[in-house]
Amino acid sequence: MRRGSVRSYGLHASVKARARASGPSASVEDRGGDRGGTLGRWRRRGTVDYRRMMVTERRAEAPTRPVGLLGQPVRRVEDAALLRGEGWFIDDIDPLPNTYHAAIVRSSVAHARLSGTDISAALEVDGVVGVLTSDDVAALSQPFPSVLDVPVDYRPAAVDVVRYVGEPVAVVVARDRYIAEDAAERVTVDYEPLAVAATVESALAPGAPVLHEAVGSNTLSDRHLRYGDPDGAFTRADLVVRKSFRVPRSTCTPVECFGVVCHWQKSTSSVVAWCNFQGPFTTHAVAAHALGIPASRLRLITPPDSGGSFGTKSSVYPYVVLMALASRRFGVPVRWTEDRVEHLLASSSATERVTEVEAAFSSEGRLLALRLDMIDDVGAYVRAPEPATLYRMHGCLAGAYDVADVDARARVVVTNRCPTGLNRGFGGPQLYLPLERTMAAAAGMLGMDPAELARRNLVPSSSMPYTTATGAVYDSGDYEACLDEALRLAGYSDARRDQGTARAEGRRIGIGLACVVEPSVSNMGYITLSQTPEARAQALPKSGNAEGVTIAMGPHGGVTVRFTTTPQGQGHATVATQVVADVLGVDPALVDVRTDADTAANPWTVSSGNYSSRFAAIGAGAVHVAAGRLAEQLRAIAAPLLGVEASAVELVGGAARVAGEPSRRVSIRRLAGAAHWDPAGLPPGVDAGLATTAYLALPGLDPPSADDRINSSATYGFLVDVAVVEVDPETFAVKILRYVTVHDAGRILNPLLAEGQVHGALAQGLGAALLERHVYDDQGQLLTASFLDYLVPTATELPEPVTAYFESPSPVTPLGAKGLGEGNTMSAPAAIANAVADALGLEDVEVPLTPGRLWSASAS
Amino acid sequence: MRRIEVDVNGSRHVRHVDERRLLSDFLRHDLGLRGTKVGCEHGVCGACTVLLDGAAVRSCLLLAVQVDGCRVDTVEGLAGPEGLHPLQEALHRHHGLQCGYCTAGILMTAVEMAGEAGPHSVEEIKQRLSGHICRCTGYAGIVAALSEVVGS
Structure with missing residues (x-):
């Protein structure tokens, strides 16, 4: 069993503790003279003397520990520039003189x-x-x-x-x-x-306008994939649950x-x-x-x-x-x-999916087989990488459950709407809302608690690594332990008891659960599942996922890292700094991570970029590999100076030293200087210059097999969400009373950043659950084309979630890490929909769960 | 074109601008103060918030000519030579930013709050923040940071 220890970081408790530890370090006078009227005036008007709290600035807040930054809640190196307005975003740069401006007629x-x-x-x-x-x-x-x-x-x-x-x-x-x-x-x-064909239904209706005459149909792809013996399983089933779902467009x-x-x-x-x-x-x-x-x-x-x-x-x-x-x-x-x-x-919209689910259960609540009939509306054209939404989750179509027999029909349909594309979760929300709502419905029909039904079907930790019916290899995790912890943190038993009491008082309280396997690092070959095995056999195979990293040390020991992971706030530079500082034993302040990408200068592959939560597993992993090679070079240069074999040299605290004899040392700065200034003096076999480029491809990502099985991602995390909501019986407003999310994303590289990703994904998941939908009229006019109409969550609408983390290291990634930035966009709509349906006693609810829709559903 | 005279972060600027030029474009592209970001250009997202004579305003909804004779404060004026403003420091400590694109606007609203009689309750802080869209953080770190500086 690979299960690690549970860690409940409690973001705010921990950062507060650090805040106290740093303490005020500069006096009022240190603030300097009159910095000009208004800011000073406001401060004087306020009752809080925050000048007292002014602290001396440091470059990169990362603590200068000799080893072991990885896994620590290191504060971000990105912040110093961003907080001052010194970031460089696309509209902040003027790369060429005499540039003209475009306006698009649409x-x-x-x-x-x-x-x-x-x-x-x-x-x-x-x-x-x-x-x-x-x-x-x-x-x-x-x-x-x-x-x-x-x-x-x-x-x-x-x-x-x-x-x-x-x-x-x-x-x-x-x-x-x-x-x-x-x-x-x-x-x-x-x-x-x-x-106009403005919906999937109208695009598929007889006599529908055909968008692309040369195709002759609005269905561009229709694959029917079977694994095991789903028909036999449905024949044996004691209960078959059939339900229909729509996951709407959002962005x-x-x-x-x-x-x-x-x-x-x-x-x-x-x-x-x-x-x-x-x-x-x-x-x-x-x-x-x-x-x-x-x-x-x-x-x-x-x-x-x-x-x-x-x-x-x-x-x-x-x-x-x-x-x-x-x-x-x-x-x-x-x-x-x-x-x-x-x-x-x-520009981009998440793919709308219409799904028909059939789920076969035994009377004991074992999920025997799944049939999923999925239709994806990709909009007016198939813009690459679509129709990837349809196949991104293909290895994990049965989610967290041990299911041997799966039947999947996958159709790609065009409509007169904006082409779809990547949106956080990408295929996850479209899968898990149907799957987890079906599980909740089945629990009701079986007279079983939903948590108990989940427990009976979760892939057991003893089965890890577990190969799913559709070909994914779940690499590690203890799903049941996560479920137990989530139920404990949610006070599940008490909540169920209180729910009955509240109901007797006329209050509508509901509890919803979602169990989600969260894939990260996409197999570039999964998209070719949209082709038949025969067609695939005629083409070059597609597989894998790889990232390249260049690391260089300058003559004074400063380190520059370049990669093509195109971060947009996730803190890649901070994590790369942690990795490099640990591997090379250097002060993190000496590490400079270049986050700008340039296909003419950076290492990159076709799978580079910032998607499928790939950084922690493969980006940071590639940094680790590249830094390791540079470390080898430094050790080789140090070895003759220290009179030992390179294998006896360790890099710690800015020095190369003899393992076990820390006083025998030479500074890394000196080694860097030697490499740059004295290449003639380098030991035989050591290259001049201190730079290396390493590429990392994660294992196990083969092209689809001839029988359409695919390990669609390199690694798989897990999360359980429990939502407790109250629905106002008059206004049908949904209030989240408690939200618990427990993750197992392998080794956590930086708990502060992990917590930030979970909060951010949850905010978007709750937005999709309660507020966000792109609304079109029947002529294909978008009615939500401004922030006045397309509502996203603001600070007043979001709960403070309770979070906890298990760490079951991934055996397939260099650092044991998995992605965790998308899971809550997959889980939250399902958990909230389950909770709201539970509160109102409704069989069917449609996201987003707006008061108007809930009122209509309850009235009918 | 009209001549305007504006005090931005304590520096006096005299410029000739088109009557229709947005304040956000004036700050970013005429004065080169690109710390102020533009998110929606229709006054909802709050990214472009600056202080106009001490009050938080949307610079995408104002014309540059409207601030003639006024004082404007932007994110560039917050940190001093000795270090970050306490609100910047608090956002850093509480991981209150990810991509950082909404941060300048949030800081300016927070600075406005800091100048008011406080302390502000968490509910008040959330209400004031509801004029800003952040798609990255889920707001918890921002609320915690502001609470520490302007809260009770």
């Missing part, structure tokens, strides 16, 4: 033939350089390639036909953004309206929108693009293909900071292509800065 209708675009009035506006039209896009680009072998002509702007509201139809390039937007309003587009919509600066260099037909793209870098090749240039001629550069993404900024790449075309057409560098309405309307 379709106002969901489906129409383009019968004419008049740009003459726009061209008359002073300051306009030109207008890129649909004809230009058709002439200068190739369709984006897709894993689905269907004739869908997807371009960065509409050609001949518009297929969703907000689809680009022209790009105005002008001296500044104001002028570009003025001129964009003067472009007139004539539409010949076509019938993680980060506070920073998209941004792109593109320059097309005529002489070499090459593109440099600065953008806040986040990977996966598979789509770098997709973009290059659309531009008709070799991938080596598309240089993507991301700035050091990105204002959140949660998956959405994978969808920046079509805009890279569009702006590169504009730059090519008009011979100037072009900048485009997205606004919020554009972002909500046309």
Whole structure:
């Protein structure tokens, strides 16, 4: 059993403890003279003398311990710049002089033939350089390639036909953004309206308007996959539960929108693009293909900071292509800065899924088999990496449960809505809401407590590593222990008792549970499950996931780390600093982690980027491998100086020293100096220079097998959420009384950051449970295209969760770590839906659980 | 174009600006004070919040010409040569930021609160923060940080 000890960090307790430990360290006078009126005045008006609390600033708050930063709640190295407003986000950089600004003319209708675009009035506006039209896009680009072998002509702007509201139809390039937007309003587009398929149901209805005539159907892919003997299991079952679900469109919509600066260099037909793209870098090749240039001629550069993404900024790449075309057409560098309405309307949405579930149970409550009929609405086009939402969870279709027989039908359907893309959870919410609601319903039908039903079906820790029916290898974990801890922290038994008492008083209290296996580090091959085994056999195999890291030590012992994990707030630099400081035995203040990516300078692979919660497992793992190689080099240089074998040298506290004889030492700074200044004096076999690049590919990620089994992710964490809610019987407002979430994500590299990821994912999961939905009318018009209409949680709407962590180290990642940044987006909608259904005694509830919907459901 | 004179973080700036130029664009692109971020450009997300004569305002909903003769404070003015402002320090300690894009706006609202008669209850702090969207943190660290500085 690999189960580790339970750790309940209690974010606020622990940081408060540290705050006390650091204490006030500067006096009022230290604050300096009059820094100017108003700030000083406000301080004087206040009753809190916070000048007393001013502390002397330190570079990087990481404590300078000799070893063992990993696993500690080290405070972030990113904060110093961000808190001062010194971050470098895409709209903060001006990489090229004489850059012009773009405004995109977008379709106002969901489906129409383009019968004419008049740009003459726009061209008359002073300051306009030109207008890129649909004809230009058709002439200068190739369709984006897709894993689905269907004739869908997807371009960065509409050609001949518009297929969703907000689809680009022209790009105005002008001296500044104001002028570009003025001129964009003067472009007139004539539409010949076509019938609209705004939902999955209308797209599949007989006689539905067909979006892509060359395909002839709105169903682009239909795979039926069977594992074991599901039909036999259903025949044997004592109980079959059948339910239908819809997980609606929502969006993680980060506070920073998209941004792109593109320059097309005529002489070499090459593109440099600065953008806040986040990977996966598979789509770098997709973009290059659309531009008709070799991938080596598309240089993507991301700035050091990105204002959140949660998956959405994978969808920046079509805009890279569009702006590169504009730059090519008009011979100037072009900048485009997205606004919020554009972002909500046309950039990225989570995939809506309609699922029919059938679950076969024995009378003892064993889940024998699952049938899942899943239809994913990917919007008007299949934008890579879609239809990945449909297959990301394929290895774990039965979630945390030991189920031998699985039947899955997976369909990809196009509708007249914005193309879908990565959004935190990506396939998880779409799976777990149906699965966990079905488990709760089954518990009711079996007359069993939901927690007991879960317990009877959880994959036992003694089975780890456990291979699922669909091919995943769950690498470690003690699911039952997590469940027990979650129930204990939630006071589950007492809550059940109190629920009955409250009900007698007319109060509606409900308890909901969700058990979730959280995959991290995607197998790049899982998407090829959308192809038949025969088609796969004809193509190059796709598998695995890899990251590269370059680490270099300068002549004074400073360390620079480069990678292509494109962080957007997760604290990659902090964790990399912890890893490097530990492995090299150097002061973390000497470690500089470059978070900006550059495909012409950084190590990267097609699987690089910031998605599938991959950093802790593979990003930090690759840093560990690279730092280990640099450490080997340092030990080899130190060995002759210390008169021992390299294997006897340890790197601790800024020195190389003889193990067991700490007084025999030489400083790492001196070793670095020797490597740079005295290469002739290096021991034989040691390379000059102190830099190395290491690539790490995680094991066990084969392509799909001929029988369609796939280990869809490298490692699998687990979490249990328990929600206790009260629904107001008059207003149907949902109040969360208690929320417990217990995770096992392997070794926790930094508890502070882990807690931050859990809080953040939970906020988005609760948003999807209670508030967030993209609402379209039957003509495909988005009704939620501003923050006035698309409601995201604010500080007043979120509970303070109780969190706890088990640590069952992953045997497949270098540091034993797994991802944990997405689990609560998968669990929270299910846990809250279960709790609300329990409170109101409803069989069916639909997220988001708005008061109006609950009132209607209760009234019917 | 109109001539305006603005005191930003204690420095006087005289500029000629288009009447329609947004204050957020004026600060970011004319004065180069890019610490103020723009999130929604329709006054909801709060990322662009600055102080106008001491009051927290959305710089995306104001024109630069409207602040002629006023004092504007932005995130760049908070830290001194000796260190971070206590609110910045508290956000750091409580892991109250991840991507950092909403942070400048939240800091300016918090500075406004710090100048008011306090202490502020946790509920008041949450209410005031509800004018800011943070998609990363779930707000707990931000609430804890503000509570420590302006709370009871």
